[in-house]
Amino acid sequence: MNFSWDRFVSGLPQAYKLFGRMFPPNIAPDKLDLISTGMLETIQIAIIATTVGVFLSLPLAVMAARNLSPSWLAASARVFIAVCRSFHPVIVSILFVKAVGFGALAGVLALIVSSLGFIGKLFAEVLEELNEKQVEAVRSTGAGFFSVLIMAVMPQVFARFIGLSAYQFDSNLRNSTMVGIVGGGGIGAALFTAYQRFDYDVVLTILILIIALIMFAELLSNILKRIFR
Amino acid sequence: MNRSLQIVNAQHWERLSATERMGRAVFYIITVVAFIWALKKIEVIPEFLYDAPEQTADLFKRMWPFDWNFYPENIHPALIETFHIATLGTLISLLIAVPLAFLAARNFTSSKTLNWTAQFIFVSTRSVNSLIWALLFVAIFGPGALAGVLSIAFRSIGFVGKLFGEAIEEANRGPIEALTSCGAPRSILLVKGYWPQVSPAFWSVALLRWDINIRESAVLGLVGAGGIGVALESAMNNLYWDQVGLILAIIFMVVIVTEIVTSSIRSRII
Numbered sequence: 169m170n171f172s173w174d175r176f177v178s179g180l181p182q183a184y185k186l187f188g189r190m191f192p193p194n195i196a197p198d199k200l201d202l203i204s205t206g207m208l209e210t211i212q213i214a215i216i217a218t219t220v221g222v223f224l225s226l227p228l229a230v231m232a233a234r235n236l237s238p239s240w241l242a243a244s245a246r247v248f249i250a251v252c253r254s255f256h257p258v259i260v261s262i263l264f265v266k267a268v269g270f271g272a273l274a275g276v277l278a279l280i281v282s283s284l285g286f287i288g289k290l291f292a293e294v295l296e297e298l299n300e301k302q303v304e305a306v307r308s309t310g311a312g313f314f315s316v317l318i319m320a321v322m323p324q325v326f327a328r329f330i331g332l333s334a335y336q337f338d339s340n341l342r343n344s345t346m347v348g349i350v351g352g353g354g355i356g357a358a359l360f361t362a363y364q365r366f367d368y369d370v371v372l373t374i375l376i377l378i379i380a381l382i383m384f385a386e387l388l389s390n391i392l393k394r395i396f397r
Numbered sequence: 398m399n400r401s402l403q404i405v406n407a408q409h410w411e412r413l414s415a416t417e418r419m420g421r422a423v424f425y426i427i428t429v430v431a432f433i434w435a436l437k438k439i440e441v442i443p444e445f446l447y448d449a450p451e452q453t454a455d456l457f458k459r460m461w462p463f464d465w466n467f468y469p470e471n472i473h474p475a476l477i478e479t480f481h482i483a484t485l486g487t488l489i490s491l492l493i494a495v496p497l498a499f500l501a502a503r504n505f506t507s508s509k510t511l512n513w514t515a516q517f518i519f520v521s522t523r524s525v526n527s528l529i530w531a532l533l534f535v536a537i538f539g540p541g542a543l544a545g546v547l548s549i550a551f552r553s554i555g556f557v558g559k560l561f562g563e564a565i566e567e568a569n570r571g572p573i574e575a576l577t578s579c580g581a582p583r584s585i586l587l588v589k590g591y592w593p594q595v596s597p598a599f600w601s602v603a604l605l606r607w608d609i610n611i612r613e614s615a616v617l618g619l620v621g622a623g624g625i626g627v628a629l630e631s632a633m634n635n636l637y638w639d640q641v642g643l644i645l646a647i648i649f650m651v652v653i654v655t656e657i658v659t660s661s662i663r664s665r666i667i
Contacts, residue, residue, distance in 0.1 A: 179538035186536055212435035219432045254652040258528060258616045259645065262633070267453040273441045346526040350619065353440075356529075363532050371532075375525060382524030395420035 186368060193373040203374055206348070206355035207381065213275045213344040213354050218337040220276075221283025226329075228288045230317065233295035249292070252285030257343045261352035275352030279340045286339070287332050294328045295321065330396040334389035341385050345378050460642030471628050472644060476651065479624035482542055482617065483610040486549025491603055493550070494557040501558060502565035504573075505591065515558065523555025527613045531622040542623035549614055553606050564598030565591060600666055608659045615648050 231237050232245035261278035268274050298321060306320035348356020355374060362370035413421070500506050501515035530548035538544050573590040581589070618626020625644060632640035 176538070176543065179543075182539075183537040186533070209439065212439045215431050215435040216439065219428065250653070251649075254612070254649050254656075255645070256612050256616045258619065259629075259648070263456070266456050268446060268449045269442060269444075271442050272439050273446070276439070342524060342526055346528045349528055359529065360532075363536070368536075375529070378529075379521050379524045383520055386520070392424065395417070395424055 189366075189368040190372040191369070193369055193376060195373060199370050199373070202358055203355070203370075203377065206358040206374075207377060209272055210341070210344045210348075210354035210356075211381075213272055213279065213347070213352075214337060214340040217276045217279030217283060217344070218333065218340050221280040221340075222287060222333045222336065224280070225284050225287040225291060228284060229291035229295060232288060232292035233298075235296055235298060235300070236317075236321070245288075246292075249285055249288040252281050253289060254285075255281075257282045258346060258350055261347040262350050265351040270351045270353075272353030275344055275347040275354055278347055278352055279343055282343065283336050283340060287336055290332055291325075291329060294325050294332075298324060327396050331393055334392050338382070338385050338389055342382060456638065459638035460645075462639065463643035463646065464637065464639040465643065471640075472625065472647060475618070475625040475628045476647065478542055479611070479614045479626075479651075482545040482549055482614040482622075482624050483607060486546045486614065487553060487603065487607045487610050489546065489550035490553035490557055490606070494554045495561065495599075497554070498558045498562040498565060499587070499591075501562040504566055504568065504570070515562070519555040519558045519562070521555070522551050523559065525552070527552035528616065528620060531617045531620045535621045540621035540623070545614060545617045545622035545624055548617060548622055549610050552613070553610060556609075557602055557606055560602045561595070561599060564595045564602070568594045597666075601663060604659045604663055608655050611655045612652055615651075 228245055228249065231241050232249055234242045237245075257278050260281050261274050264274035264277045268277065302324065303316060303320045306316050311319065344352075344354045344356075345359070346356050348354040348358070349360045351357070355378065359371060359374045362368075362374065497515045497518060500511045501519065503512055506512060527548050530551045531544055534544035534547045538547070568591055572594070573586060576586050576590045614624050614626075616626045616629075618624045618628065619630050621627070621630075625648065629641065629644045632638075632644060
C-alpha cells in the first residue's frame with residue numbers, strides 16, 4: 169500500500185509542529201461567536217433529523233417486521249432500509265447538497281436517511297422477537313390492527329425503542345459534525361474552513377467542544393434510559 | 398415490565414408510578430420544545446428548494462449511463478486500497494483497544510483512575526469522527542492511505558473498547574474466583590478465566606467494526622486520506638457525474654457484499 173516506516177517517522181516532527189500550533193486553543197471572542205453558531209446549528213440538525221427520522225422509522229419498522237406485515241411489504245421495506253443503511257451519511261449529504269443546495273437542510277435530510285436505516289433495521293429486529301402471546305390475547309378480543317399495535321406491541325418494545333432513539337440522537341450529533349465538510353451545514357463547515365486556513369488552534373477549540381457535546385449527550389441518554397427502563 | 402407494575406390501591410392498577418409518569422411527561426415536553434426550537438432557528442434557504450426536483454432529476458440523468466471505462470484504471474486500485482485501509486485500521490484499533498478495554502473494566506482493574514482514563518480515551522476517540530481524524534492525520538502524514546489507516550484505527554478504538562469493555566464487565570465471576578482461589582497469576586486469569594467468556598463478544602465486535610470501517614473508509618478519500626473516496630472526490634470536482642454514479646453503485650455493492658460476508662461469518666463462529 170506504499171507506506172513505509174520512513175514515511176511514518178518523517179511525520180512525527182510534523183505532528184509535533186501541528187500540536188504546537190494547536191495549543192493553546194483559540195478562544196478569541198469572534199471565533200467563539202462563529203463556533204457557537206455552528207455548534208447550535210449542529211444541535212438543531214441532530215434534533216430535527218432524529219425526531220423526524222424516528223417518527224418515520226416507526227411505521228417503516230412495522231412494515232419491515234415479518235411477523236406483523238405481509239411478506240411482499242416486509243421484503244420491500246427491507247430493501248429500502250438496506251439502501252438507506254449502505255451509504256455513509258457523508259455520501260448521502262453530497263447528493264442532498266446537489267439536490268437542495270448548501271446548508272443545514274441537506275445535512276438534516278442526509279441524517280434522516282441514515283436514521284431510517286439504523287432504527288428501521290434494529291427496531292424491526294426487536295419487533296420480530298416479540299412475544300406472540302400478548303399479541304394473540306389482544307387480537308382474540310377482536311381488536312383491529314392498530315389496537316393490537318398500541319395495546320400489545322408497543323408496551324413490549326417501547327423501552328428498546330427509546331434506547332435506540334437515544335443512541336441515534338447520539339450518532340446523529342456525531343455525524344452532524346461531519347456533514348458540514350461537504351456543505352451540509354453545522355460545525356463541520358467551520359471546522360473545515362479553520363483547517364484549510366491552517367488555524368489549527370481554532371480546530372482544537374472545536375474538537376474540544378465536540379467531545380464535550382458528545383459526552384453531554386451520552387449523559388442525557390443515560391438519564392433517558394433510566395426514565396424509560 | 399413487571400418491575401414497574403404496582404398497585405396504587407386495591408381496585409386500581411397502574412403500570413407506572415407517579416414519578417415515572419412525571420419523568421416521561423417531562424421528556425416528551427422537552428422533545429417537543431427542542432424540536433420546535435430547532436425548526437424555527439434552523440436556516441433553510443427557500444430559493445434552493447424551488448428547483449430541488451429539477452436538480453435531483455438532472456443529477457440522476459447525468460449519472461446514467463455509468464462510465465465503465467473509468468473502472469479498470471481508477472476505481473479498481475482505489476477499491477483495493479479501501480479494503481486495505483479498513484482491514485489494517487481495524488487490526489490496529491483492536492491491538493490498542495483490547496488492553497484499554499481491560500483497563501476500563503471495573504472487575505478486572507480495580508484502580509478508579511485507570512478506569513476513568515480508559516473511559517475518557519474511549520469517549521474522546523469515539524466522538525471525533527473518522528473524517529475529522531482523517532483531517533488531522535492528513536495534516537501530519539500528508540495525503541494517502543497511512544492517514545486513512547490511522548484515522549480508521551483511532552475512530553474505532555472508542556467503539557471497540559466500549560463494547561468489549563462492557564462484555565468483560567458482564568463476565569461471570571464464578572470461573573474467575575475459582576482460578577484466583579487456586580492461586581492463578583493474572584496472566585492465567587486473563588487467558589483461562591476471561592478470554593473464553595469474552596471471545597464471542599470480541600469476534601462479534603471486531604466483525605461489526607470491520608463492516609462499519611469498510612463503509613467509513615469509502616469516504617475518507619474526500620479529505621485526501623486514500624481509498625475510493627479519492628476517486629469520488631476527483632470525479633465530483635470534475636463534474637463527471639457518470640463516474641460518480643458508477644463509484645456510488647460500486648460502494649453500494651461492496652457494502653452489501655461485506656454485510657453478507659460478516660453475517661455469514663458471525664453465524665458460523667459465534
